Amino acid sequence: MTILVYINSSNHLAKSALEAVTYAKKIGGLITVVATGSVDEATLATLGEYGAEKVLVDRNVSTEDSQQVARLVAKAAETTGAELIIFSHDLVAKAVAPRLSVRLKAGLISGAVDVPNTSNGFVVKVNVFSGKAFGFVAVNSAKKIISLLPNSFQPEKTGSVCTVEAFDSESGSSTIKIIETKTPEGEIPLSEAELVVSAGRGLKGPENWGIVEDLAKALGAATACSRPVADIGWRPHHEHVGQTGIAIRPNLYIAVGISGAIQHLAGVNGSKVIVVINTDPEAPFFKAADYGVVGDAFEVLPKLTEAVKKFRSAAH
Amino acid sequence: MKILVCISKSPDTTSKIAFTDGNKQFDENGVQYIVTPYDEWYALVRGLELKETLGGNLTIITVGNATDEAIIRKALAIGADDAVRIDADPKDAYFTAMQIAEYAKSNDFDLILTGKETINYNGSQVAGMIAEALDLPFVSLATKLAINGTTARMEQEIAGGIQVVEANLPLVVSCAKGMAEQRIPNMRGIMAARTKPLTVVAPAAVEDLTTYVEYKLPAAKSAVKMIDPNNMDELVALLHNEAKVI
Numbered sequence: 001m002t003i004l005v006y007i008n009s010s011n012h013l014a015k016s017a018l019e020a021v022t023y024a025k026k027i028g029g030l031i032t033v034v035a036t037g038s039v040d041e042a043t044l045a046t047l048g049e050y051g052a053e054k055v056l057v058d059r060n061v062s063t064e065d066s067q068q069v070a071r072l073v074a075k076a077a078e079t080t081g082a083e084l085i086i087f088s089h090d091l092v093a094k095a096v097a098p099r100l101s102v103r104l105k106a107g108l109i110s111g112a113v114d115v116p117n118t119s120n121g122f123v124v125k126v127n128v129f130s131g132k133a134f135g136f137v138a139v140n141s142a143k144k145i146i147s148l149l150p151n152s153f154q155p156e157k158t159g160s161v162c163t164v165e166a167f168d169s170e171s172g173s174s175t176i177k178i179i180e181t182k183t184p185e186g187e188i189p190l191s192e193a194e195l196v197v198s199a200g201r202g203l204k205g206p207e208n209w210g211i212v213e214d215l216a217k218a219l220g221a222a223t224a225c226s227r228p229v230a231d232i233g234w235r236p237h238h239e240h241v242g243q244t245g246i247a248i249r250p251n252l253y254i255a256v257g258i259s260g261a262i263q264h265l266a267g268v269n270g271s272k273v274i275v276v277i278n279t280d281p282e283a284p285f286f287k288a289a290d291y292g293v294v295g296d297a298f299e300v301l302p303k304l305t306e307a308v309k310k311f312r313s314a315a316h
Numbered sequence: 317m318k319i320l321v322c323i324s325k326s327p328d329t330t331s332k333i334a335f336t337d338g339n340k341q342f343d344e345n346g347v348q349y350i351v352t353p354y355d356e357w358y359a360l361v362r363g364l365e366l367k368e369t370l371g372g373n374l375t376i377i378t379v380g381n382a383t384d385e386a387i388i389r390k391a392l393a394i395g396a397d398d399a400v401r402i403d404a405d406p407k408d409a410y411f412t413a414m415q416i417a418e419y420a421k422s423n424d425f426d427l428i429l430t431g432k433e434t435i436n437y438n439g440s441q442v443a444g445m446i447a448e449a450l451d452l453p454f455v456s457l458a459t460k461l462a463i464n465g466t467t468a469r470m471e472q473e474i475a476g477g478i479q480v481v482e483a484n485l486p487l488v489v490s491c492a493k494g495m496a497e498q499r500i501p502n503m504r505g506i507m508a509a510r511t512k513p514l515t516v517v518a519p520a521a522v523e524d525l526t527t528y529v530e531y532k533l534p535a536a537k538s539a540v541k542m543i544d545p546n547n548m549d550e551l552v553a554l555l556h557n558e559a560k561v562i
Contacts, residue, residue: 014475064481066444066454091474095456098444101410107525108410110439123529130435132333136530140523175453176483179469183477191475195562219562237459237494238477243329243435244353244493246473252561262329266435273559275551276540286540291554295545307548311556 001029004082005052006073008063008092010037015192016088018050018155023148024086025051025158026115032056034076034167036063041164048162050155056167062174066095071171074103077143079167089147090191097147106143113152130243130266149270150191151249190239193222196250198241198268200226202257202278202297206234211301212256218308224248226258242267256297260285277301317372317463319363320425321396322416322442324378324406325387326352326435335531342436342531351387354431356394357498358491362461363429364395365496370463373397375425379406379415385514392509393501399512404519407527409437413445414522420450426485427468432457432492440490447488455483459494 003024007017024031033047033055044055056076061068073096077085085100087093089111101108113134114125121138127149128135190196197216203209209223216223223239230240241248243263249270256277258264265288268274276289277300286292293300327333327347334343351360360376367374376391378384379402388399400419406412420428428447433440440456447454459478460471466485471478473492501509543551555562 064479066447066456067451070448091457094440095444095454098409098413098441099448099454101441101525102413102445102448105523105525108439108441109526110409110441128437128531129327129333130438132534133335134532134534135437135528136532138527138529139525140527141525176455176481179480179482181474181477181479183474189476238473240493252555252559266329273555273561275555288537289540290537290559291551292540292542293545293551294542300545300548303546304548304551307552308562310549311552311562 001027001084002080002082003027003029003031003084003086004073004077004080005031005033005086006096007033007035007088008037009035009039010063011039013039013043013046015155016090016150019150019153020086020088020148021047021050021052022155023115023153025156026153027084032076032080032082034073036061036069036072044164045161048159049157051158052162054162055164057164058167058169058171061169061171062176063092064178065174065176066099068171068174069096070099070103072169073100075169075171076167077104083143085145087145087147089149093147097145101145104143105141106145107139107141108145108147109137109139110147111149112146113149116146127270131247131269149249151194151251188222190222190224190241190246190248193248194251195219195221196224196248196252197221197254197256198224198226198258199229199256199297200258201228208298209235211298211305215254215301215305215308218305218312226264255285256301258285259283260288317367317370317427318423318425319367319372319374320420320428321355321360321363321374321376322378322428322430322446323355323360323376323387323391324352324434325349325380325384329435333533339531340529349387351390352431352434354433354491356391358493358495359429359431360391360394360396361496361499362491363427364499366427366463375400377402377416377419379404379412381405388514389509390501392512393505394499395505397512399514401514401516402519403516407524409439409441410445410525411522413442414449415519416442417446417449418520419517420446428488430490432490443488443490450488452486452488453483454488455481456490457492458489459492461489461491461495
């Protein structure tokens with residue numbers, strides 16, 4: 001199968017981009033990557049290690065303009081003869097993949113969690129009902145698009161660096177004008193984090209977040225929070241995970257002082273392992289947890305941080 | 317200012333998720349349908365706020381059968397001026413988007429708003445598909461939207477932050493948390509909704525690009541393992557040796 005993978009990394013190759021190329025490699029075939037963003041050529045060439053044969057890059061296309069990016073990916077699909085186009089299901093893909101589906105009349109699978117089953121047609125497993133069920137979706141069209149849910153496959157190196165070519169898609173000028181970009185420096189973006197420490201109202205006030213940050217730092221984890229905490233301004237909105245905030249699927253999710261309302265679970269139930277720390281043994285979150293600690297966060301967290309530090313220093 | 321707000325139904329968040337007909341159909345038995353919260357709280361209410369300050373008309377549109385009129389009346393009670401129902405089963409996002417685009421083509425809307433995604437299929441596909449079918453710019457997951465003349469200024473979520481962007485009308489925007497506050501319809505709105513115009517439109521012919529062939533519930537989670545709060549070394553050891561996540 002001829003496969004095209006779209007990536008949009010801005011300053012380094014996001015793990016989700018490596019996952020998407022690895023996923024294409026698992027499906028098998030001739031893999032071309034088409035890229036926007038500012039990652040340099042030497043770094044893009046390392047996508048070959050994950051299975052790409054070639055990387056096409058168009059520096060004139062603005063990642064923020066879904067119209068331009070859709071034109072670029074369509075042109076690259078035409079040039080390479082791609083039958084399958086793969087995205088990582090991130091914020092850019094959510095804008096671009098639907099446009100491309102209409103442009104190419106290609107069936108789009110959003111939120112795929114497994115490789116296609118081709119024993120009877122082309123059927124892909126996806127997350128539906130906010131993570132409460134799986135759906136199996138058949139694509140009926142000749143051209144197909146899959147948007148892969150992050151953290152479903154781990155990147156695997158199988159080859160060596162590949163060539164990178166400039167690609168002029170003649171995608172016109174951007175109709176979206178960027179006025180300002182606000183991204184906090186030096187934090188691990190939640191969408192990329194493998195380990196996440198999250199806290200809720202049980203922390204009693206924003207001044208108490210130090211113990212959460214200490215644990216996150218000891219683990220090398222990102223910090224997150226529940227909706228009420230973001231709503232009352234204890235924590236920034238980009239940390240809010242749950243149904244109305246962002247959905248994450250880290251390897252480890254540690255929830256501190258969060259009761260586990262169904263709307264919160266919808267944003268985190270894709271996590272591989274869930275640890276719940278709560279004073280209330282009846283908190284509904286324990287039912288969704290793998291490990292539970294009934295105890296006061298102000299006593300438990302410093303002990304857990306010490307235990308993590310001890311473990312980390314013994315491991316080195 | 318002509319605004320079109322796309323709404324869809326979703327099962328109430330607390331609905332039990334089950335499947336029937338050999339796991340081929342969602343079991344609607346006992347399921348309460350609501351207007352998808354993102355469509356209602358963010359797209360519809362922000363659309364109404366803009367209409368109230370700038371003047372104009374706000375139309376809601378849904379693709380669904382006659383039983384969906386309850387969610388249409390709810391949206392009219394909140395304040396929409398009129399409604400359109402495309403009389404068809406919304407088979408997939410492509411089918412739904414093409415129906416809405418077909419209607420929008422001949423009606424010159426300045427602004428088309430949707431919620432960020434449904435809470436059943438979570439595809440986040442319809443808005444982008446409408447934008448492409450109409451060849452319009454599209455801003456996804458906007459958390460703020462202001463209109464100044466023919467220019468829209470928005471804030472949108474990007475990886476780990478927020479970005480402020482501008483685009484010209486006409487425009488398609490999908491709306492996320494931050495846009496507006498939920499409005500509860502009052503008795504006057506509910507009464508008025510009964511007589512507001514609802515147009516039923518026959519669907520256009522659209523091919524099925526995708527088909528749901530089966531559903532499955534995830535494997536039951538094994539019972540939670542409780543750890544002594546005074547023994548965090550044990551928790552760390554379990555996370556390393558058993559769960560293998562650190």
